Amino acid sequence: MRILVTGGAGYIGSVLVPKLLERGHHVRVVDRMFWGIPHYAGHPNVELVNADIRRLPEGLFDGIDAVDHLAGFSNDPTAEFSPEANWQMNASATDTIARQCIAAGVRRLVFGSSCSLYDGAPDADTLLDESSPLNPRGAYATSKHYSEQALLAHAGRDFEPVILRQATVFGLSPRMRFDLVLNTFVKDALVRQRLILHGGGRMWRPLVAVQDLADAHIAVLEAPSELVAGETFNVVGDNYQVRQLAEVVAAALVRLGQPVALVDGPLPNIVRNYRCSGEKLRSRLGIDLPTTAEQAVAELVETYRSVPIEQLGHPRYYNIAWMQLLEEARPAYQATHHIFEPLED
Template sequence: MQTVLVTGAGGYIGSVLVPKLLANGYHVRAIDRYFFGDDKLTPHEGLEIVKEDSRRLTPEHFKGIDHVIDLVAISNDPSGELFSEPTWQINHQSRAKTAEMAKQAGVKRYILPSSCSIYGFQDDVVDETAGTNPLTVYARANEKAENDTLPLADQDFVVTIMRQATVFGYSPRMRFDLAINGMTYGAYTNKNLPLMRDGTQYRPMLHVQDTTDVMTLLLQAEPEKINGEIFNVGSAENTYQLGDLGKRVAATVGELLGESIGIEWYGEPDHRSYRVSFEKLESTLGWKASRTAETGTREIVEKLQSGELDKTDQTLTLNWYQELTKWHRIIKDIERHGGILDIE
């Protein structure tokens, strides 16, 4: 039985990926700081929880590991800008070090989930051969991680880069700071969906179940098809103009609630727009996305209606990092002799 080391295992994507790997018969060494709690992963006989920072991994962590999926990241642009140095350390340096240690330990495959955001904004539909134009700390750190890990590929160490479209859909570690998820929550709670003008901007989207399906597929794919390769992950069918996307989300929420959901336009027109070709992944591995914006919207509304899901600080990545940082300062200032009221 093979063992997969997953960094960022308790995050938005990781908490969907890990159960899927376990269901497919893998053992999983799930490494994370678990900022959002370790209750997002259900205990399993094949699951090993390791609470550690990716910047502090050692060769010991890679003993007995067959494959690595290096999900760990400060995971959005606002967080990357506010916590720029940790973003460079985690998204770039720690992943480069993880790939090197994995190779030295005899790991067979290393998968780096990166982002289509490294293309920046482009006039044409871009494929994996296009020049990159990363505009944020998050995107630039991803590009550096790609540049440092891809050259490690050889016949004994398969390295594959996934440039993911903007992810959406329900996850145990839910995020409402992602486009479709946030739109859905706004439409559900306010019966009105705010949308930045003018709605003609293109954005490629990707359901969290689809991207984790690709990760499991890459663990099984023939090495010669994926080694040293970069794949855009998403689909033409899930590339939306934001105005049309807002209408789709509003219509789906309205159908489920039996109400009319309006769209409220705001702000100056946002001219940022990009489209990406996903033909390489489809032609190489025969994979196609199977979930749409409506799929993600529907599942989120159903979770909200059941009471299983709600919007909290933990579902807004930047808010939660700021809250943890604030309380860390308070506790450090108050703590004495190893405690607050109970002391050593």
């Protein structure tokens, strides 16, 4: 297939695109390349398009068989940094992309949504599935919710949106992030030798490894229509308490002779505490998401334990810090670039 991947140079996309290429697909990537040219550039079956998803170039969907839509603001801090730009990228642009798919005859669109839509659940006693009530909080989750509704409103015989509600992602990626809970714990253990557990770390989170998440996207892209068309799937490897994750990280460092302290901290202003089921995806497509937190931590520690501490704090590893840095440099790009400001019509 010829697959268009939006956000293909990001944390998830830089894992997904090489996997698609390995399976023989041709990939067109549209991305602003804010973190540089991706490592797979130069592959004979990949085409890079440097563009803002709010203003996509003519002909982008020509010859495309399927779209995997990952682009947009990635979490609460980035969405709150510029709520209007977040809405344009995470909500309005998704609706526009659906319309462009339909106009170009592109049948399948896979959308990277978020389990944060369940975040308003009163407690973690219930394992939430795709039929559970949604109660999105904040600009990020609200924009993802709108996108889901817009995509499903376009669903029909000639257009097959598939919604993937992604759990919090972890693990090694060529475009690495240290602003995701497990990855953050690994970085803090290496840099500070202590992990702060807000509220004791008793809150539950659904998690999934980035490699497994990429495999889930591929399975949905390649699946027959009768299994996935117009469907919503949670993509969850397992549910963990935050304290469990910290203990896994601490144990990995202790085995290397580097003690790590676990320190209780105050509750955050917003307490996120929910668990999600990924059984529908597993049973429908017969796939597994096997990577455990222990396996990912071992790989992350092995990769970064010898990296100088000052490098682990570089803004490029933290989406909000990198956005702020680029915004400070925006006057130099003003004539030809829009960074994270809303676009005017």
